[in-house]
Amino acid sequence: MIWIALVVLLLVLLALPPLAEAFRPPIDARRRRKASGEVVQLSAGQTYYEWRGAARGPVVVCIHGLTTPSYVWTPLAVALTALGVRVLTYDLYGRGLSDRPQGPQTRAFFVTQLDELLTALEVTRGVTLMGYSMGGAIAAAFAQDRPERVDRLVLLAPVGLGHRMNRFLTFCARVPVLGDGLMRLFGGLVHRSGVDRSLPPNPELPDMAQRMAAEMGVRGTLPAVLSSLRGMMAEDMAPTHRALAVTSLPVLAIWGEADRVIPLAGMGRLVQINRNARQVELPGATHALPYTHPGAIMAALTEFLRETV
Numbered sequence: 001m002i003w004i005a006l007v008v009l010l011l012v013l014l015a016l017p018p019l020a021e022a023f024r025p026p027i028d029a030r031r032r033r034k035a036s037g038e039v040v041q042l043s044a045g046q047t048y049y050e051w052r053g054a055a056r057g058p059v060v061v062c063i064h065g066l067t068t069p070s071y072v073w074t075p076l077a078v079a080l081t082a083l084g085v086r087v088l089t090y091d092l093y094g095r096g097l098s099d100r101p102q103g104p105q106t107r108a109f110f111v112t113q114l115d116e117l118l119t120a121l122e123v124t125r126g127v128t129l130m131g132y133s134m135g136g137a138i139a140a141a142f143a144q145d146r147p148e149r150v151d152r153l154v155l156l157a158p159v160g161l162g163h164r165m166n167r168f169l170t171f172c173a174r175v176p177v178l179g180d181g182l183m184r185l186f187g188g189l190v191h192r193s194g195v196d197r198s199l200p201p202n203p204e205l206p207d208m209a210q211r212m213a214a215e216m217g218v219r220g221t222l223p224a225v226l227s228s229l230r231g232m233m234a235e236d237m238a239p240t241h242r243a244l245a246v247t248s249l250p251v252l253a254i255w256g257e258a259d260r261v262i263p264l265a266g267m268g269r270l271v272q273i274n275r276n277a278r279q280v281e282l283p284g285a286t287h288a289l290p291y292t293h294p295g296a297i298m299a300a301l302t303e304f305l306r307e308t309v
Helices: 002-022 029-034 070-081 107-120 134-145 167-174 178-194 208-217 221-230 238-245 265-273 294-307
Strands: 038-042 045-053 059-063 086-090 127-132 150-156 251-256 278-282
Touching: 002 178, 038 107, 045 070, 045 107, 059 070, 059 107, 059 134, 070 086, 070 208, 070 294, 107 134, 127 134, 134 150, 134 238, 150 294, 167 178, 167 221, 178 208, 178 221, 208 221, 238 265, 251 265, 251 294, 265 278, 278 294
Parallel strands: 059 086, 059 127, 127 150, 150 251, 251 278
Antiparallel strands: 038 045, 045 086
C-alpha cells in the first residue's frame, strides 16, 4: 500500500505545476482594449506596441527587460517626445499584452520579433535602438544581425557581460523538468518578494510596484521567463559587442552604480571590448534606473543624440 500512496503523491506533484499554470488568466482582447496602444499579428503571435510623440521624425525603439513589460519605459518615453522624436515601445513575447507563444526564447526569436514589428509598422529608416537589461542584449544582437536598421545603440544596464540571479532562478534555469515545475509553482512568489516596493512615486507611472508584482500572474509568463533564462539571458554577448566595435555604430552604455543585478564589472568589460562606446555611470542608481533616473538618462541621451546626428 505504501508504494501506491507514493505513486499517487508523485502523480499529484507532477500535476500541480500545469494545473497552477492553467488556472492563471490569459491575455485577452478585453485587457488589450483598455490599453492605450495597439496589437499587430506577427509570425509567432500578436505583439502589443505603442507610439508616442511626433507623427514624423527620427524613431527611438525601446526594448524592455526580462520581467517588466514596456510600461517601464513610460517616464523616459514621455521625456523623449520633447526632443521631437517618435518613440516606439513594445512588449516582448511572453510579457505584458503580447502573446505567449511556446518554444525557446533565443536571440533569433527576439530579433525576428523586432524585425517583423518594424516591417509591419513600415519603419524603413534606421532607428535609435535602446535596450534595458535583457533588452540590452536583444538590442545589441539586433544591431549586429540587422545593421541596416540601426543608426545608434543605447544600452541601459545590459545583460550579456555579467549578471547576477538569485539561487531559485539559477536552479530552475539549470535543471530541466524539476526547474520547470518549481518555476510554475513558486516563480510568482519569488518575483513578488523581489519587487522593490520602496520605488519612489512617479506621476507618469504611480502604480509601478503593484504592476510589477502582478506581472507573473498571467498564464504563460512564467514559462516565458524561464525560457529566456535558458536562451537569450544565457548568451555571452562579448562576441557581439566585439563585432560592433569594428563598425562605425555609435554606442552609449548607461550603468547603475548600486545595481545588484548587473554589476559595474560589465562596464569595465565593455570598455575593454569597445573603446569607442561612451559609458555613463549613474550614482545611486539600482537596476530600476529607467524608472528611477529618467532625468539623468535623458541628460546623457540628449547629448549622445546631439553629437551623433
